[in-house]
Amino acid sequence: MSAVSTGRRVGTKVFVAAGLLVALVLAGFVSYYASGSPDGLEKVAADKGFDAGAEDHASAGSPLADYGVSGVENARLSGGLSGVIGVGVVLVVGGGLFWALRRRQAPEDAA
Amino acid sequence: MHVPDGFINAPVSVATGVVAAIGVGVALRGARRELDDATAPLAGVSAAFIFAAQMLNFPVAAGTSGHLLGGALAAILVGPYTGALVVAVVLFVQGLLFADGGLTALGTNITIMSLVTVLVGYGVFRAVLAVLPEKRVSVSVATFLGAVVSVPAAAVVFTGIYAIGGTTDIPLGSMLTAMVGVHLLIGLGEAVITTATVSSALAVRPDLVYGARGLRKPLQIIKVSDSQGAAA
Secondary structure, three states: OOOOOOOOOOOHHHHHHHHHHHHHHHHHOHHHHOOOOOEHHHHHHHHHOOOOOOOOOOOOOOOOHHHOOOOOOOHHHHHHHHHHHHHHHHHHHHHHHHHHHOOOOOOOOOO | OOOOOOOEOHHHHHHHHHHHHHHHHHHHHHHHHHOOOOHHHHHHHHHHHHHHHHOOOEEEEOOEEEOOOOHHHHHHHHOHHHHHHHHHHHHHHHHHHOOOOOOOOHHHHHHHHHHHHHHHHHHHHHHHHHHOOOOHHHHHHHHHHHHHHHHHHHHHHHHHHHHHHEOOOOOHHHHHHHHHHHHHHHHHHHHHHHHHHHHHHHHHOHHHOHHHOOOOOOOOOOOOOOOOOOOO
16 A cells, blocks of 8 residues: 555546646647658658649648748747647537537536 | 558448448447446546647657557547547548548548558457556556557558559558558567556556456555555
């Protein structure tokens, strides 16, 4: 038996909030330090010469294209902001979908 | 591994679109059984986390990088059906807003980065868990192996799709070797990130980790102990 207290458990809300906070820090701040090298597929495509077919992206004109915010000059701010916006959009789209799909339960305790 | 427009020809892009649509349809049905009031927000945050993690390219070899795909991670955290939807939502937003992954290639991208990674990653995870003792460390080991295999598996399937519908004529053998080689390295990064994330969740709230639900839980107050020897 260890001296760790057994009573306190991290609540689900706190757990979910902590996960979201980590995502925001990663996308908003840490992303600036990510490697700028081509990824595995891009590299192989360039090496083997099958990148010839690649076309411009239909959303290339999007204000968030390539993980920046158009009009924001500062690279750190632009990338970080786009990451935070992306986290928010994914959370709303995904969260909304999963909330709509969930099994409706009778509330076990009147909160 | 986001495939841009123009890599895969139109007919095969339509075909992968059909495969992706069927896969997402199956996932939508299955996710209803996995999601409840507690897990739905968790799935939403998992999607946000994977979006964030995919921005973090890590170097794997000279002049090459990779990033988390997240299929194995999502499936282990919130279940395979929901996990496939988690990655599909991320890919959808990336393609639509961030010009990352072509819109005509969305079917291809969902097929390789959502369906294949979940099927292979979660399949390996379950298979490994079945032969290991019912312990928390077994979940971490199975997580690592599922994640590490899922990435080269996606690379193999992409190469197969390219063999059928690629827009250039290149020797497929050397392409397969190159794709699998670099994605084995990326898979190691995937496994490290996935295992760290799952282990962190297990340490705090093991009951919220879908893949750990098979672990027998005593119905009394759980005593936290670090004993390696005797089973509690």
